[in-house]
Amino acid sequence: MVITRTPFRMSFFGGGTDMEDYFKDNKGAVLSTTFDKYCYVNVRHLPPFFDYTSEFVYAQIERVTNLGDVDHPAIRNAMDMMDMHELRLSYEADLPARSGLGTSSSFAVGMINAFYALKGKYADKRQLADDAIYLERVLCEEAGGWQDQIAASFGGLNRINFYSDGYDVLPIIISSDRKKLLNDNMMMFFTGFTRLSSEIQKSATPVSEKKKQLAEMYTLVDDAEKILVNKDANIDEFGKLLDYTWKLKRSTGNNVSTGRIDEYYEKGIKAGALGGKLLGAGGGGFLLFYVPEEKRNKVREAMNDLLYVPFCFEDEGTRVVYYKAEAYDPEKRRGL
Numbered sequence: 001m002v003i004t005r006t007p008f009r010m011s012f013f014g015g016g017t018d019m020e021d022y023f024k025d026n027k028g029a030v031l032s033t034t035f036d037k038y039c040y041v042n043v044r045h046l047p048p049f050f051d052y053t054s055e056f057v058y059a060q061i062e063r064v065t066n067l068g069d070v071d072h073p074a075i076r077n078a079m080d081m082m083d084m085h086e087l088r089l090s091y092e093a094d095l096p097a098r099s100g101l102g103t104s105s106s107f108a109v110g111m112i113n114a115f116y117a118l119k120g121k122y123a124d125k126r127q128l129a130d131d132a133i134y135l136e137r138v139l140c141e142e143a144g145g146w147q148d149q150i151a152a153s154f155g156g157l158n159r160i161n162f163y164s165d166g167y168d169v170l171p172i173i174i175s176s177d178r179k180k181l182l183n184d185n186m187m188m189f190f191t192g193f194t195r196l197s198s199e200i201q202k203s204a205t206p207v208s209e210k211k212k213q214l215a216e217m218y219t220l221v222d223d224a225e226k227i228l229v230n231k232d233a234n235i236d237e238f239g240k241l242l243d244y245t246w247k248l249k250r251s252t253g254n255n256v257s258t259g260r261i262d263e264y265y266e267k268g269i270k271a272g273a274l275g276g277k278l279l280g281a282g283g284g285g286f287l288l289f290y291v292p293e294e295k296r297n298k299v300r301e302a303m304n305d306l307l308y309v310p311f312c313f314e315d316e317g318t319r320v321v322y323y324k325a326e327a328y329d330p331e332k333r334r335g336l
Helices: 073-082 103-118 125-139 147-153 176-184 197-202 212-227 236-250 259-271 293-302
Strands: 004-012 030-046 056-059 061-064 089-093 157-161 166-171 187-192 277-278 286-290 319-323
Touching: 004 103, 004 147, 004 212, 004 236, 030 103, 030 147, 030 212, 030 259, 056 157, 061 286, 073 103, 073 125, 089 103, 103 125, 103 319, 125 147, 147 157, 187 293, 212 236, 236 277, 236 286, 259 277, 259 286, 259 293
Parallel strands: 056 089
Antiparallel strands: 004 030, 004 319, 030 089, 030 157, 056 061, 157 166, 187 286, 277 286
């Protein structure tokens, strides 16, 4: 049996430049972090006592005898890609799916990590990220960028650079006190809306029509990193930059936000937040605000009909939290 724990991510700057259609011809970069809300994937080989050969428990329960009958595209394609058979897999998470925090990619990374461990093989973080990108973007043909899989695999507060031939993960090196201050000044609220990120991406404005905005989003990653690493810079400038990048992102398409989300955002700003953004592809999920200490109570009051979700940054990325080796011989198991 294997249990993996994989964090969710929040992206601050550069979202959209991690799309392959963009960075294959232009440099891309994002600044993001993972935090202490996780998904857990539990995998073992199914005992041979049932009239089905695999069982999957997530938002629904699937019991199948043929891999082709699996409804969940990521599970089906991952099992085929890694030659997995006769499994019992269960998934649970600290936060809801389709909420703008890279939940599907965290699941993909955690599942692949569990599959490698069940086979008794080690895969490093880059291998896990690469496999998850291939699974979601190629095999499942889901629209989207690369940042979610990389963040979930590596963990931490990072700048991720994208090039035509790959990517680099560069940790943001700042003091623990400065990092804690950044964390403390972030407030996250659940809007109650959920949506499928890949569907938002499919209906988004084509990359070719928003290259100017994406190029500016790339430069904002530089600006935000400079604020963080310069110990003499006022970290509140990071919050003001969030406000600017959110407004810039709003200009890239009508599906980025909704009227109701815009109202909540304006409430937060009027209550004292210096900036913020809607996390994820747009249309719903979690609102993130940067709020100085003296304004936090007022922002909580302004958002009193939304669920406040406290969090702490984390640095580990995906990891195996439980491992017990299994002897598995597919031919002997069914008397072949």
